[in-house]
Amino acid sequence: MATTDDFHREHFDFECGECGATECVDDHASGDRVCTSCGLVAEAHAIDEHSEWRTFADSDKPGTDMNRVGGPVNHLLSDGGIGSTVIGKASKGDAGGLVQTLQRIGNTAGADRAMVSASGTIAKICDRLGLPKAIKDYACELFKRAMDQGLVKGRSQCANCAAAIMLASRQEKVSRSFDEVAKVADNCNKKAIAKAFKAMLSNVMKPGEMTKTASHPTEYMIRWSNKLGMGAKHAKACQDLIETIIPKPGTERTGSLAVLKSWDGRSPNTLAGAVLYIICNLFLVTKKSDVQVPLSDICNVVKVGASTIKATVTQLQPDYDDLLPKWIGATQQQIATMIAEGYPGSSEPAPVS
Helix, strand or coil: CCCHHHHHHHHCCCCCCCCCCCCEEEECCCCEEEECCCCCEEECCCCCCCCCEEECCCCCCCCCCEEECCCCCCCCCCCCCCCCCCCCCCCCCHHHHHHHHHHHHHCCCHHHHHHHHHHHHHHHHHHHHCCCHHHHHHHHHHHHHHHHCCCCCCCCHHHHHHHHHHHHHHHCCCCCCHHHHHHHCCCCCHHHHHHHHHHHHCCCCCCCCCCCCCCCCHHHHHHHHHHCCCCHHHHHHHHHHHHHHCCCCCCCCCHHHHCCCHHHHCCHHHHHHHHHHHHHHHHHHCCCCCCCCCHHHHHHHHCCCHHHHHHHHHHHHHHHHHHCCHHHCCCHHHHHHHHHHCCCCCCCCCCCC
């Protein structure tokens, strides 16, 4: 990495007036340039145009908190986020009117104000969803593209921000469902988010940028398993099972599963809920875990009714031999016992075959 000294040596031809040497050292604290051969101060009190850093740490906290003076450049704003802001209390007379006028025309432009407000909304939703800063930045960029194309007009800002977050998280393979986003978005329903998402999906993505058109339930399984208090093996088994039920793009079901099944019309969330329900109870039957998860808890996580999940489990039962991961080691008797005697991890009765 180039240092400040390297920068000066590269961009300035230095020759000592005393000894003719070409090597120098820049003292940034005093602003002096000193010859390394004879010690002649060739230049004094030079202005350092590099970034200024200061310490803003509280006196009662250990260590230092080095913060750069001023905020970083924001390329999503017309002035880069470093424009001038007129402040002051307006008074009566011509001076007061001048202050008001300067505040109106000198501060952030209308489009920039909308972008700043949207960035705050996106940051708040991302924090509630536990999404990283990279998703927030990508979502802000998508919102900016949508705003430049006039796609945000006629829709609430919250719906547009939520749609940008969904699109960004889906691209980065940390998908969130419409229900999850709608739950943490203020004054915004799932229908409004879906409309904004559809408009952005077909207009703001650059050629070759859209790598995914839909999320896959495997992206939810680890997060949902953690919410339900399951272990890593549960999550792995759930991912394997849901990937067998709903193959990822580019793959297909084989063998007896290649034909159309009765559960093919079920929504991904419904099938995911059924998978969580099956795996939890299968681990109990095979004595690989003692974690019991009530069906009501699964319903709250996947946002699907208990009767729907039980009906889906009933549809999956005839294909257990081909669906269930072999590495679990469940015997035919254990599977038959689970089906006949009920699902021990739930207080609900067994699905009716």
